[in-house]
Amino acid sequence: MKSILYLAVVFFPIVSFNKAEAQNIDPYSINLIVSAGVVNDKIVLGAKSERMYSTTGYEITYCAEVSKNEVYIKFGNINAPAVGSTVFAPATCYIDLGKLEHGEYKITFEHNKKKTNGKLIVGSTIELTIDSGSNIKPK
Secondary structure, three states, rough: OOOHHHHHHHHHHHHHHHHHHHHOHHHHHEEEEEEEEEOOEEEEEEEEEEEEEEOOOOOEEEEEEOOOOOOEEEEEEEEOOOHHHHEEEEEEEEEEEEOOOOEEEEEEEEEEEEEEEEEEEEOEEEEEEEOOOOOOOEO
């Protein structure tokens, strides 16, 4: 009986903390790190939080628009997973921009009501540059 009581006292605060953490995420106070690459001939942007969470599976929501020479990404909430591995990990998302023609694209990120500009160059390699001094950083 003492061992059951001991386990309840030890694990209850841990479970309560994780639940409270998931309910109190402020996505706007978190900086994001963004990178670009190619997956199956499509341009994909990867974003991750600088903040680490106590489990895997935290997801950054977003909206993406691609026009002729411009890309616009608006980041939203960070959603907690229903379940995840107990490993410290960042919140992440992968944004499929599709097959873009070779060339230079103006890219705008919006996060925490702040806009950050950059440049995405698509050629034999992919190059992403992001203006400094904002809450969006290049990898």
